[in-house]
Amino acid sequence: MTEPIISVRDLRREFVVRSPAGRLRRTRTVVAAVDGLSFDLEAGSAVGYIGANGAGKSTTIKMLTGILVPTAGTVRTCGLEPIRRRRELARQIGVVFGQRSQLWWDLPLRESFRTLAAIHRLPTASWPARRDELVERLDLGSFMDTPVRQLSLGQRIRGEIAAALLHSPPLLILDEPTIGLDVLSKERLRVFLAEQRALHGTTLLLTTHDMDDVQRLTERIIVVDHGRCVYDGTLTGLVARVGAERVMAVDLAEPVTSLGEISGTRTVAVESDGLRHRLAFAPERTTAGAILEALGRRAQVRDLAIEEPDIEDVVRRLYLSQTRTPRSPSP
Amino acid sequence: MRAYRVLLGSRMRSQTAYRRSFAFDILGSVGIGVVEFAEVYIIFTNVDVLGELDFAAAALLFALANVGFSVADMVVGHVDRLPAYLREGTLDAFLLRPLPVLAQLITSDISLRRLGRTGVATAVFAVALPLNDIVWTPATVTLVVVAPVTAAAIFAALFVCAAAIQFWLVEGGEFANAFTYGGAYASEYPASIYSLPMRLLFSFVVPAAFAAYLPLLVLLDLPGPAGLPQWLGWCTPLAAAVIWAVALAGWRAGLRHYTGAGS
Numbered sequence: 001m002t003e004p005i006i007s008v009r010d011l012r013r014e015f016v017v018r019s020p021a022g023r024l025r026r027t028r029t030v031v032a033a034v035d036g037l038s039f040d041l042e043a044g045s046a047v048g049y050i051g052a053n054g055a056g057k058s059t060t061i062k063m064l065t066g067i068l069v070p071t072a073g074t075v076r077t078c079g080l081e082p083i084r085r086r087r088e089l090a091r092q093i094g095v096v097f098g099q100r101s102q103l104w105w106d107l108p109l110r111e112s113f114r115t116l117a118a119i120h121r122l123p124t125a126s127w128p129a130r131r132d133e134l135v136e137r138l139d140l141g142s143f144m145d146t147p148v149r150q151l152s153l154g155q156r157i158r159g160e161i162a163a164a165l166l167h168s169p170p171l172l173i174l175d176e177p178t179i180g181l182d183v184l185s186k187e188r189l190r191v192f193l194a195e196q197r198a199l200h201g202t203t204l205l206l207t208t209h210d211m212d213d214v215q216r217l218t219e220r221i222i223v224v225d226h227g228r229c230v231y232d233g234t235l236t237g238l239v240a241r242v243g244a245e246r247v248m249a250v251d252l253a254e255p256v257t258s259l260g261e262i263s264g265t266r267t268v269a270v271e272s273d274g275l276r277h278r279l280a281f282a283p284e285r286t287t288a289g290a291i292l293e294a295l296g297r298r299a300q301v302r303d304l305a306i307e308e309p310d311i312e313d314v315v316r317r318l319y320l321s322q323t324r325t326p327r328s329p330s331p
Numbered sequence: 332m333r334a335y336r337v338l339l340g341s342r343m344r345s346q347t348a349y350r351r352s353f354a355f356d357i358l359g360s361v362g363i364g365v366v367e368f369a370e371v372y373i374i375f376t377n378v379d380v381l382g383e384l385d386f387a388a389a390a391l392l393f394a395l396a397n398v399g400f401s402v403a404d405m406v407v408g409h410v411d412r413l414p415a416y417l418r419e420g421t422l423d424a425f426l427l428r429p430l431p432v433l434a435q436l437i438t439s440d441i442s443l444r445r446l447g448r449t450g451v452a453t454a455v456f457a458v459a460l461p462l463n464d465i466v467w468t469p470a471t472v473t474l475v476v477v478a479p480v481t482a483a484a485i486f487a488a489l490f491v492c493a494a495a496i497q498f499w500l501v502e503g504g505e506f507a508n509a510f511t512y513g514g515a516y517a518s519e520y521p522a523s524i525y526s527l528p529m530r531l532l533f534s535f536v537v538p539a540a541f542a543a544y545l546p547l548l549v550l551l552d553l554p555g556p557a558g559l560p561q562w563l564g565w566c567t568p569l570a571a572a573v574i575w576a577v578a579l580a581g582w583r584a585g586l587r588h589y590t591g592a593g594s
């Protein structure tokens with residue numbers, strides 16, 4: 001078996017939080033942002049790293065990429081110890097923080113790419129071809145000469161991702177890459193990332209709050225809560241485990257105050273004076289087809305939409321299902 | 332090297348992109364240089380000699396110190412804005428690139444407008460040098476050439492020290508300025524006018540006296556005040572090397588503190 005591209009063992013990271021207590025004294029509390037985390041990532045895999053705000057996602061990423069030193073435990077990224085071999089590691093990973101820019105604010109993308117090529121010492125003969133591939137695939141052509149500060153969020157994120165991939169790293173780490181993007185931009189980004197994986201075998205690790213990102217891009221998810229791994233497996237497995245519900249929203253031809261009892265469902269809301277009903281159902285107890293059939297006997301369905309379980313909801317249910325001893329409050 | 336050249340090149344282009352605003356920036360910087368020199372001039376309209384130096388010697392001192400400081404300020408002056416880099420996550424971005432962080436920080440900006448002050452100082456230098464009674468030997472010629480360079484190196488190292496301190500004191504900008512701008516100000520006047528403790532502070536803790544005053548003692552063959560014998564003037568490159576060693580050690584410790592403590 002080949003060595004995993006990321007290997008984390010009993011990883012722990014503490015922060016010291018000082019808060020005023022009285023006029024002069026300050027209390028010193030040690031908070032563990034990451035607390036005994038272990039996982040491996042195989043090269044070529046795509047993993048979603050999920051957790052509520054403050055669960056320790058960003059802290060983990062900073063330890064994986066050489067920005068933070070672990071308090072205890074070990075990290076190997078691309079077979080390297082991140083902090084000690086930071087510069088070597090930087091050549092092998094691409095990192096994008098959705099909320100923090102790594103581009104030069106006042107430079108157009110064309111110049112930024114030229115600068116990055118020089119920083120990574122990419123061979124002059126080959127890097128423009130890589131740039132052109134990224135420009136074409138991410139559709140950057142129309143704003144390559146516009147200073148980054150004048151780009152829209154969607155354009156900037158695409159630029160950030162191109163910048164992170166210019167040196168063709170085998171590992172791409174994305175911290176909330178789709179945050180704040182509109183539906184179309186998100187979709188375009190997902191198509192691109194899936195394509196890069198298929199084409200170059202790029203390993204993908206992404207943190208996100210977006211269920212669609214997880215569904216479309218990853219085959220495995222790791223859920224963290226208070227710095228601990230609470231789930232590691234497939235999304236389907238997670239949804240089944242917590243019994244998350246999908247919601248069917250049906251628009252009726254005539255207003256109906258109540259649809260009555262439909263086996264395996266629960267009415268979440270009745271909207272537009274009875275024209276729209278929202279029914280929650282657990283996929284393992286009934287099917288959309290069975291519900292539709294039952295509905296057809298009671299009312300005329302004009303339109304319907306099925307909403308997937310919200311990742312926040314799944315995670316919340318998972319958190320609630322954890323029976324653990326009380327913990328210290330999160331930072 | 333190519334990476335740094337490209338980085339600096341892009342910085343320079345972005346600053347000179349708006350011609351008129353750049354011209355005003357330069358003009359403002361010339362203004363600062365002129366006002367600073369006016370201060371020296373006004374003092375000498377009231378006294379003939381200050382700390383053993385006459386006006387010509389004081390002008391040369393001013394020029395040496397100012398060429399050094401303005402060049403250092405132009406090339407590395409922005410590093411003492413480290414807290415802003417920390418806040419904006421720029422330092423994290425540096426850590427994700429395969430180059431030393433300090434080198435990236437230094438090449439992340441270059442304040443070309445400060446050339447205005449360098450210009451004023453160079454002009455004063457050109458006028459004051461022939462007015463002074465200097466015995467020209469190969470040694471003194473070397474010293475005149477080396478002194479502005481080492482002065483710039485000393486002030487640059489002070490800026491790096493100021494940056495390093497701010498890894499710990501996030502709001503320590505004012506404290507750090509006391510050493511950089513304070514050191515620059517102290518170096519413009521003869522160290523002999525300060526009380527002994529101050530003189531020693533600005534020589535052996537903050538090596539501002541090494542930037543201009545001590546080389547000047549050698550050039551003019553003056554004995555030097557208590558605690559600062561003339562031969563120290565020859566030790567300027569050594570002082571620059573020592574303060575750089577301190578700066579780099581401080582920077583490395585600061586960065587370790589940052590990666591250990593987090594943002």
